[in-house]
Amino acid sequence: MLKYLINQSRVLLAGASLVTVFHGTCSVLLIAQISSALTATESERGTLALVFIATAVAVMLSYVSAAILFERLGQRAHAELRSFVARKVLAADYRNLETVGAARIQSALAEHCTHVAEFFVSFPIILMNAVIVAGCLLYMAWLSWQVFLLAILVVGLGCVGYHLAHLRAIRHLNIASEEQDKLFSYFRSLTDGAKELRLNNRKRKAFYEDVLSGSIETVRRERTFGMSVFVASGGWAQFLLYVFIGMVLFALVSDGPDRALVMTGYALVFVYMVGPLEALLLNIPRANLAKVSAERIEEITRAMTTQEIETDNSSLPGLQSLALRGVLHRYYHEQSDELFTLGPIDLDFRPGEITFLVGGNGSGKTTLAKLLVGLYPPEEGQIIFNGKAVDETNRDCYRQLFSTVFSDFHLFDRLLETDRVDLDNEGNRLLAKLHLQNKVKVQDGAFTTLALSQGQRKRLALVVAYLENRPFFIFDEWAADQDPVFKEVFYRELLPELRAMGKAVLVISHDDRYFHLADRLIRMESGCLTFNACPSLKDALHATPAPPLVLNGVT
Known part of the structure; x- marks a missing residue:
C-alpha cells in the first residue's frame, strides 16, 4: 500500500x-x-x-x-x-x-x-x-x-x-x-x-x-x-x-x-x-x-476481488430471452443452521410478462432473485441471455438489464440518471402518482429530502427504478409496507403499465389477493420450485375481490 x-x-x-x-x-x-x-x-x-x-x-x-x-x-x-x-x-x-x-x-x-x-x-x-x-x-x-x-x-x-x-x-x-x-x-x-x-x-x-x-x-x-x-x-x-x-x-x-x-x-x-x-x-x-x-x-x-469485465452501458442489447438452466447455489442458512441448497432451477422469462414468486420465509426467493440479476454467480448451471451464456466476460453487462427494489434497498440522494433531459418532470410526475409530491420533489436530478417513512422511501425507490427504464424489473416484497391504496396502485396500475411497455417483471409477494393478476405464478419451498404455471381460472375466481380504489373522493 x-x-x-x-x-x-x-x-x-x-x-x-x-x-x-x-x-x-x-x-x-x-x-x-x-x-x-x-x-x-x-x-x-x-x-x-x-x-x-x-x-x-x-x-x-x-x-x-x-x-x-x-x-x-x-x-x-x-x-x-x-x-x-x-x-x-x-x-x-x-x-x-x-x-x-x-x-x-x-x-x-x-x-x-x-x-x-x-x-x-x-x-x-x-x-x-x-x-x-x-x-x-x-x-x-x-x-x-x-x-x-x-x-x-x-x-x-x-x-x-x-x-x-x-x-x-x-x-x-x-x-x-x-x-x-x-x-x-x-x-x-x-x-x-x-x-x-x-x-x-x-x-x-x-x-x-x-x-x-x-x-x-x-x-x-x-x-x-x-x-x-x-x-x-x-x-x-x-x-x-x-x-x-x-x-x-x-x-x-x-x-x-x-x-x-x-x-x-x-x-x-x-x-x-x-x-x-x-x-x-x-x-x-x-x-x-x-x-x-x-x-x-x-x-x-x-x-474484494473480481474476475469480471466492466461493461459499457451504451452497448447494452435489448431483452429477447432469458433462461435459467440447472442453476444451483449453496449458502449457510441461519434458520436450519446448515448449508442450504437452492436449485437446481429451470426458468424462462419473456418481455411483457409479469411473474409472481411466492413462498414461505427462508424458502430462497430473494436469493433466487440475486442469482437472476447476476449478483451471485451460479455454482452450477447457466444463465442464458439472448441465447448466450452469462459468465465473467459479460456478467456486468448482463446486470444492466435489471431495475430492482430489494427489501434492503438503498436510496441515493441523486437519481444518477443525468443523461435524460426530462428527468425532473418525469420524476415529479411519478411522485405525484404515488402521492409523494407534498413530501419530496426532484430538483436538478436530486431529491429534496430522504427523511421519509419506510413506506414512503419504498415508493421513492420505485420511482428510481421506473426512471431507470431497464428491460427487467424485480420487486422484492415492495408492497409489504404500503397502505391498501398504494398496493392497488402498484398491482393494478404500475404493473400493467410495465407489461404494456414490454418489460419483464418479477414480483416477490405474499399478497395472495393479487396473485390472479400475474401472467405466471412460481412457488418456492426449501430452495426448490414446486409450482410454475399461469394462475388458473379457479384461482382467479376464488381470489378475494379487491375493494374499490378511492382517490380524491372519486371511486
Whole structure:
C-alpha cells in the first residue's frame, strides 16, 4: 500500500524529501556555527554573523517549503487511498462484499486511510530529524573521534531499547486495529438499532455496558499502552543522552588546546540533538501505525476481488430471452443452521410478462432473485441471455438489464440518471402518482429530502427504478409496507403499465389477493420450485375481490 502511494506521488515525494534533507543539513550547520562563534576571535565574528544569517534564512525557507509540500502529499495520499478503496468496493463481487462486511470497509475508508495519510504528513519530521541527528553525529566525529565512539555506543543502546519496545508495542497496536473494525459495526448499530434500544432499557444498558463500552475501552487500552511504550523508550533514550553529556563535561575530555571547543561543541550538539531525536522516536510510531493500517487495507481490498469485465452501458442489447438452466447455489442458512441448497432451477422469462414468486420465509426467493440479476454467480448451471451464456466476460453487462427494489434497498440522494433531459418532470410526475409530491420533489436530478417513512422511501425507490427504464424489473416484497391504496396502485396500475411497455417483471409477494393478476405464478419451498404455471381460472375466481380504489373522493 505504501509503495502504491509512493508511486502515485513519486515526483512530489522526491522534491519534498530533497527540501527536507536540505533543511536538516542547514540546521546542523547552524548549530556548528553557533558552536564556532562561542569560541571565535573578534576578527572572525563578522564573517560568521553573515554566514549565520544566510543559514538561518535557508533553514526557515526550507522548513516552510518542506511542510507545505508534505501537507499536499498527505492530503493527496488520503484522497488516493479513499479512491483506491472505493474503486475496489465498486468493482468487487457482491458476495465478497457481503463476506468482508460494511463495518470493515467503513473502518478502512475512515480510520485506516487516515493513519496512512498521517504518516505522509509526519514523514518530513522523521526525515528531517534523522538528517539532523546524522549530521550532529558527523560533527561530533569531526570534533573528537574518541568521544564520538562513546556517543555511538550511547545512541546504539537507546536504539536497541527502542527496538525491543517497538516489538511489544506493535502487537498492542495490531490488537487495537482489529478491535477498531468491530467498533465501527457497533457504531452503526447505534443508529440502525435506535428504535429497539429506546424501547428496551435493559437492552440499551447491556449494549452500552457489555458491548460498546468494552470495545471502546479495548481500543483505548491497547492503543494507549502501545503508544506509551514508545514514549517510555523515548524517555530512556533521552536519559542516556544526558548521561553522556555529563560524562563529556566532567570526565572524558582531557586538557588540551581544543578542550573548550570540544566540550562546548559536544554539550551544545547533544542538547540540540535531544529535541530532534525525541521527535524522531515519537513520530516513528506513526510509521508503525500506518504500516498496521496499510496491512489492514491490503487485507480488506484483497478480499474484494473480481474476475469480471466492466461493461459499457451504451452497448447494452435489448431483452429477447432469458433462461435459467440447472442453476444451483449453496449458502449457510441461519434458520436450519446448515448449508442450504437452492436449485437446481429451470426458468424462462419473456418481455411483457409479469411473474409472481411466492413462498414461505427462508424458502430462497430473494436469493433466487440475486442469482437472476447476476449478483451471485451460479455454482452450477447457466444463465442464458439472448441465447448466450452469462459468465465473467459479460456478467456486468448482463446486470444492466435489471431495475430492482430489494427489501434492503438503498436510496441515493441523486437519481444518477443525468443523461435524460426530462428527468425532473418525469420524476415529479411519478411522485405525484404515488402521492409523494407534498413530501419530496426532484430538483436538478436530486431529491429534496430522504427523511421519509419506510413506506414512503419504498415508493421513492420505485420511482428510481421506473426512471431507470431497464428491460427487467424485480420487486422484492415492495408492497409489504404500503397502505391498501398504494398496493392497488402498484398491482393494478404500475404493473400493467410495465407489461404494456414490454418489460419483464418479477414480483416477490405474499399478497395472495393479487396473485390472479400475474401472467405466471412460481412457488418456492426449501430452495426448490414446486409450482410454475399461469394462475388458473379457479384461482382467479376464488381470489378475494379487491375493494374499490378511492382517490380524491372519486371511486
